[in-house]
Amino acid sequence: MxxxxxxxxxxxxxxxxxxxxxxxxxxxxxxxxxxxxxxxxxxxxxxxxxxxxxxxxxxxxxxxxxxxxxxxxxxFHHQQQESYQDYETFDNLHFDMVHFGDTKKDQPFYQTPLAPVDILKNYGKGFKRLLPDDEGNILHPVNDFGLVTNNENEKKLLSTIEIMKMAGTRFIQSSSSSKSASGLILNHPFGFSFSGLSDEEKENVSLAESLLACAEKVGYQQYERARKLLSQIESLSSKTGNPVKRVVHYFAEALCQRIDKETGRFSVSSNNMQKMESLFDPQEVSKDLNPAMxxxxxxxxxxxxxxxxxxxxxxxxxxxxxxxxxxxxxxxxxxxxxxxxxxxxxxxxxxxxxxxxxxxxxxxxxxxxxxxxxxxxxxxxxxxxxxxxxxxxxxxxxxxxxxxxxxxxxxxxxxxxxxxxxxxxxxxxxxxxxxxxxxxxxxxxxxxxxxxxxxxxHNSKSFVNRFIEALFYFSAYFDCFETCMKGDEKNRFILESMYFSHGIRNIVAEEGAERKSxxxxxxxxxxxxxxxxxxxxxxxxxxxxxxxxxxxxxxxxxxxxxxxxxxxxxxxxxxxxxxxxxxxxxx
The missing domain is CATH 3.40.50.150 (Vaccinia Virus protein VP39)
Structure with a gap:
């Protein structure tokens, strides 16, 4: 034994x-x-x-x-059955694995670019809902969410996750390096086209795509180029906008903090964030009940x-x-x-x-x-x-x-x-x-x-892999906040700006012993x-x-x-x- x-x-x-x-x-x-x-x-x-x-x-x-x-x-009743598009192309590709090692000594991997597998490997497939069949005898998974609707007359707003999927696919397809590197042809229902999207959705996709481009530049240690992108991203994102703008804001904030740490050029905002983190520990605070929790x-x-x-x-x-x-x-x-x-x-x-x-x-x-x-x-x-x-x-x-x-x-x-x-x-x-x-x-x-x-x-050694995983995970939460907490703006803002932003910064900006999440x-x-x-x-x-x-x-x-x-x-x-x-x- x-x-x-x-x-x-x-x-x-x-x-x-x-x-x-x-x-x-x-x-x-x-x-x-x-x-x-x-x-x-x-x-x-x-x-x-x-x-x-x-x-x-x-x-x-x-x-x-x-x-x-x-x-x-x-x-559970379906409001409608939507067509389901998965990404069988990526099913057998290997994704960076993690181990419980000496976290005090781990070092970031900078050499890995954003690749198709990094963005869509785990997020192309929808979940299922367990439902009985017509006779009520068998419970089986049912595909519940798709990227497009079969009903041409019905306008379906994109969720935050779908915005990220589309931005990721557009970013991959626009990257000449990824086209030739994998030899894969991405078959995505959105492709390069903005056809059928509202002006807000177009802005959201472009904003998310810029964030991915910035993360790639940080991964390559091209910090000055990343800073230029960040200045644009920060002007378009917002703590109080739609969920895409909110989540992009906090990831841009985290990227800025990472760049400052790597270059030794600490800004006022980075110093303020570090002071706040020293005073606020979500792990401890969440043990007690407060209105936000x-x-x-x-x-x-x-x-x-x-x-x-x-x-x-x-x-x-x-x-x-x-x-x-x-x-x-x-x-x-x-x-x-x-x-x-x-x-x-x-x-x-x-x-x-x-x-x-x-x-x-x-x-x-x-x-x-x-x-x-x-x-x-x-x-x-x-x-x-x-x-x-x-x-x-x-x-x-x-x-x-x-x-x-x-x-x-x-x-x-x-x-x-x-x-x-x-x-x-x-x-x-x-x-x-x-x-x-x-x-x-x-x-x-x-x-x-x-x-x-x-x-x-959220424990990958690769910065870019960890960034993508965190982006999709927190995007789902911010989308959920939009759906479930519309009438509770104060608590939502506290959860996003304190608890979740802390987790995002820790995953994206920290390495070694400082990376606790x-x-x-x-x-x-x-x-x-x-x-x-x-x-x-x-x-x-x-x-x-x-x-x-x-x-x-x-x-x-x-x-x-x-x-x-x-x-x-x-x-x-x-x-x-x-x-x-x-x-x-x-x-």
């Missing part, structure tokens, strides 16, 4: 960085036609839990008793879809346990556990004797420790209001390297599970700490580990977890139903898209991956 999780040098270069969608996968629903959907909600008289109760909702969880009608869920949770579907799917998967694995002990790697305000409590309250076949939550807190920040302690107090109050037997514990270590199995108070009668919601990504930069926590989890040997992570490759995709996590003797288990049909149900409750839920990568659920926006949810067990 020791060889299964040997912690010696391991290269992630063998893992292909691609979405392995199973387009031919079908989910048989016979036998699930009558599954019981247990509804739960927070009573109005439970008191004020400082935002916790506002993050609960009336969604239901699926219990083992199969007794409810299939037409209660999974009936609550708006992100309540208005955008991704967090709730991920949380409810994770809780559903966790619930199924501890369904027969009377004493449940969940180790949370990064608890924040713990809204996921109020959701679990409500689900457990409705469990009649196996009365709950104890729900224990153990939170891990590392570092010397008193603020973070107080947040976790406050979370524990509020969860205890919430559990008491539901008559749930509850215990809360905190494992505090000054450094994750010091974490040990004996610090966790585990009773032999407890069923132990591990919950990781966007917790591991922050430790990629510190692989020794990441491996330490995984060793301890391996030793504890929980019945299940449920993981939600960001589904993006190092998200990787599920294929990389899959290879990493295998080292510790972990095997991925299939997400149940109930968990997939749960994801659909939660998305359906949002007005913008029609644009929340799903796909499967192996046994992992990928949650996206109009075809661009955002989050992943996976379930793991130890062998």
């Amino acid at each position: 020791e060889n299964l999780y040997n912690l010696g040098d391991f290269s992630f270069n063998i893992v292909e960085d691609k979405l392995s969608s199973s387009n031919d996968t079908f989910w048989e629903t016979k036998g699930h036609n009558e599954m019981k959907n247990v509804q739960f909600s927070v009573a109005e008289d439970l008191g004020d839990y400082n935002g916790i109760e506002s993050l609960c909702s009336n969604f239901g969880f699926f219990q083992d008793d199969p007794s409810y009608q299939e037409n209660e869920f999974l009936k 609550i708006a992100l949770y309540e208005d955008l579907p991704f967090s709730q879809v991920s949380i409810f799917t994770c809780v559903q998967a966790l619930l199924e694995n501890v369904n027969d346990a009377k004493k449940i002990h969940v180790i949370d790697l990064e608890i924040r305000k713990g809204c996921q556990w109020t959701i679990l409590m409500q689900a457990l309250q409705s469990r009649n076949e196996c009365p709950l004797e104890l729900l224990k939550i153990t939170a891990i807190e590392s570092g010397n920040s008193d603020t973070s420790k107080h947040i976790v302690e406050d979370t524990g107090k509020r969860l205890k109050d919430f559990a008491q209001s539901l008559n749930i037997p509850f215990s809360f514990d905190i494992v505090v270590v000054s450094d994750l390297l010091h974490i040990r199995e004996e610090l966790f108070k585990i009773d032999s009668e407890e069923t132990v599970a591990v919950y990781s919601q966007f917790a591991l990504r922050s430790k990629i930069q510190q692989p020794d700490k990441l491996e330490t926590i995984m060793r301890v989890i391996r030793t504890i040997n929980p019945i299940v580990m449920v993981v939600a992570e960001i589904e993006a490759n 190092r998200n990787v995709k599920i294929d990389v996590w899959r290879a990493f977890f295998t080292r510790f003797g972990m095997v991925e288990t299939e997400l149940s049909m109930k968990s997939l139903y749960q994801a659909e149900l939660v998305a359906k409750r949002f007005a913008c839920g029609y644009a929340c898209t799903f796909d499967m990568n192996g046994h992992c659920l990928l949650v996206g926006w109009k075809g661009t991956p955002i989050n992943s949810v996976s379930v793991w067990k130890f062998i």
